[in-house]
Amino acid sequence: MTSMERILTTASHREPDRVPLLLLPTLHGARELGLTIEHYFSKAEHVVKGQLRMLERYGHDCVCGYFHVALEAEAWGGCTIFREDGPPNAGPPPLTAEAIASLQPPRIADQPGLRRVLEAQGALRRAVGDAVPVLGAVISPFSLPVLQLGFEGYLDLMFDRPELMQRLMEVNSAFCLEWANAQVAAGAHAISYVDPLASSLLVDPALYRRFGNPVAKKVIAAIAAPTAVHLASGPCLALLEDLIDTGTGMVGVGEEDLATVKEACRGRITVVGNLNGIRMRSWDEAATLAAVKGAIDAAASGGGFILSDQHGEIPWQVPETTLTVLADAVREYGRYPLTGGRG
Amino acid sequence: MVTSCYSGNAADYLDSSPVLLLESALVGMDRLAVQRIHADSGLSPLSFCEQVIAPTLSVIGEKWDRGELSLSHVYMSGRLCEEFMEEVLGGRSAAAQERRRVALAVLEDYHLLGKRLVGFVLKGAGIPYLDYGTVDVHELVRRVQRDGVRILLISALMLPSALKVREVRDALDQLGLECRIVVGGAPFRLDPALHREVGADLSCDTASQVLSALARLREGES
Numbered sequence: 341m342t343s344m345e346r347i348l349t350t351a352s353h354r355e356p357d358r359v360p361l362l363l364l365p366t367l368h369g370a371r372e373l374g375l376t377i378e379h380y381f382s383k384a385e386h387v388v389k390g391q392l393r394m395l396e397r398y399g400h401d402c403v404c405g406y407f408h409v410a411l412e413a414e415a416w417g418g419c420t421i422f423r424e425d426g427p428p429n430a431g432p433p434p435l436t437a438e439a440i441a442s443l444q445p446p447r448i449a450d451q452p453g454l455r456r457v458l459e460a461q462g463a464l465r466r467a468v469g470d471a472v473p474v475l476g477a478v479i480s481p482f483s484l485p486v487l488q489l490g491f492e493g494y495l496d497l498m499f500d501r502p503e504l505m506q507r508l509m510e511v512n513s514a515f516c517l518e519w520a521n522a523q524v525a526a527g528a529h530a531i532s533y534v535d536p537l538a539s540s541l542l543v544d545p546a547l548y549r550r551f552g553n554p555v556a557k558k559v560i561a562a563i564a565a566p567t568a569v570h571l572a573s574g575p576c577l578a579l580l581e582d583l584i585d586t587g588t589g590m591v592g593v594g595e596e597d598l599a600t601v602k603e604a605c606r607g608r609i610t611v612v613g614n615l616n617g618i619r620m621r622s623w624d625e626a627a628t629l630a631a632v633k634g635a636i637d638a639a640a641s642g643g644g645f646i647l648s649d650q651h652g653e654i655p656w657q658v659p660e661t662t663l664t665v666l667a668d669a670v671r672e673y674g675r676y677p678l679t680g681g682r683g
Numbered sequence: 684m685v686t687s688c689y690s691g692n693a694a695d696y697l698d699s700s701p702v703l704l705l706e707s708a709l710v711g712m713d714r715l716a717v718q719r720i721h722a723d724s725g726l727s728p729l730s731f732c733e734q735v736i737a738p739t740l741s742v743i744g745e746k747w748d749r750g751e752l753s754l755s756h757v758y759m760s761g762r763l764c765e766e767f768m769e770e771v772l773g774g775r776s777a778a779a780q781e782r783r784r785v786a787l788a789v790l791e792d793y794h795l796l797g798k799r800l801v802g803f804v805l806k807g808a809g810i811p812y813l814d815y816g817t818v819d820v821h822e823l824v825r826r827v828q829r830d831g832v833r834i835l836l837i838s839a840l841m842l843p844s845a846l847k848v849r850e851v852r853d854a855l856d857q858l859g860l861e862c863r864i865v866v867g868g869a870p871f872r873l874d875p876a877l878h879r880e881v882g883a884d885l886s887c888d889t890a891s892q893v894l895s896a897l898a899r900l901r902e903g904e905s
Contacts, residue, residue, distance in 0.1 A: 423791070426843030432793050491796035495758050499712065544753045573873065575750070595873060618842060618873040622880075650873075655842050 342471040343401035350643040359674030362648040363400035378422035384459035398667040405461035406477040411453040413487040433490040445515035458526040465527025476528030480535035481512030482552030539574025556586040602639035632669040709760035728771040744891030761803025783833040788815035797838035800890035845870040852882030
């Protein structure tokens with residue numbers, strides 16, 4: 341099977357030849373090319389080269405055409421702070437609540453950073469065709485305000501000024517949809533709808549149902565490609581029915597019991613996760629094998645499962661040797677039919 | 684990791700307990716009820732802070748830790764308590780047990796919510812602290828030395844920021860400064876061994892656990 345066939349089969353809740361692996365080392369390409377992270381992300385061709393080298397090295401089942409979160413903050417007037425040992429971070433929030441009434445969504449074509457992402461996705465698609473999924477990503481309209489206003493400013497807005505909150509959801513939805521579909525047009529096969537604030541760990545589910553879920557349903561329905569809702573390490577179980585209700589086909593799983601999540605999702609939505617990237621930094625070979633086996637045992641039976649990390653990004657501090665062991669372990673231990681009636 | 688110095692279990696309080704009543708008012712965002720519970724308690728504002736607000740924020744923090752409440756509840760509860768204290772105490776501070784100099788900082792990051800939550804708890808307990816905002820390692824160490832800080836609270840959301848705590852620890856040690864470090868934030872929750880790796884003395888899973896951490900350091904138990 342090709343990677344695409346493997347993923348489409350498991351997403352149909354059937355067992356492919358082996359458990360698919362969505363390995364998301366968005367930063368490690370810089371190390372592959374001997375570049376700083378800032379230089380790496382400055383040109384689309386670097387990211388393309390980095391992703392293709394890693395695809396060859398690990399033999400996983402995707403290429404990641406997404407750069408980093410701060411680019412979306414830049415589109416709204418924010419800035420990016422680069423560091424040598426981790427993901428670029430968004431600087432101070434660029435908006436205030438007072439700006440929302442007259443706020444207009446930025447045009448994708450006017451954003452050099454976002455255009456670089458589209459350029460990379462186009463080149464990746466030309467390189468891998470339809471054999472390997474090219475992944476894109478958007479920050480959800482409900483989670484984007486953390487970058488726009490800061491977390492405190494956003495919570496204040498949600499509680500104190502619901503009319504402005506509603507307006508912000510509309511503006512953000514327009515941007516999010518244009519950004520997602522621009523990625524699809526450029527070459528992305530699927531879009532990760534990154535919505536950490538949907539997690540009940542962060543926001544009262546009543547608020548998510550009032551503001552976040554309606555826009556998720558609207559935007560996801562209009563994205564011209566399959567989507568995965570990803571809560572970026574946040575637990576999903578408490579809101580699972582709401583997430584399924586968005587119409588998405590996959591859900592990223594955070595730090596929670598994978599077997600329980602899989603049972604709740606079985607036959608309804610594909611589970612993506614949930615290796616702990618923070619702990620992965622210090623895994624030796626035995627710990628890596630144990631983590632891979634544990635996840636496969638917990639969730640792989642019957643398909644509907646893709647092995648990945650919890651956050652949607654492998655930390656820079658995770659060594660390449662660990663990723664190699666991880667990828668080899670999936671090929672060795674994730675072959676269907678699973679031995680010993682596992683799962 | 685530390686646990687709260689107050690019971691995080693609401694069942695430990697009687698139904699009519701001001702702590703339970705206040706918890707319900709805060710989670711329900713009922714400002715008027717906060718005033719009413721204070722009036723009905725018969726406590727002075729300072730005593731109300733110490734005997735009701737601090738344990739209530741602890742109960743709410745522990746419920747968040749157990750997945751029973753969301754961070755938005757924790758934030759709004761802290762904000763309402765802060766507003767109440769501003770109103771009834773003005774510039775005065777509640778009675779503080781803490782005599783050592785405490786500072787609160789975020790390392791090289793603009794994710795400030797965790798710091799704000801810790802600030803709510805410290806204010807609720809009447810503990811004065813220096814708010815350093817977002818600083819880099821060099822500036823943080825310089826201020827700790829300048830201000831004679833004995834307990835440094837560091838909030839981190841991103842893994843690289845969490846790892847920077849090691850540089851702070853090493854720099855403080857090289858200067859021979861006796862300053863204890865207490866950390867909190869997502870990377871430390873996701874990897875309970877991380878705080879030891881970076882040389883922190885204690886790690887808190889919730890903002891409200893900072894009171895217990897201060898108590899433990901005071902007693903020399905850590």
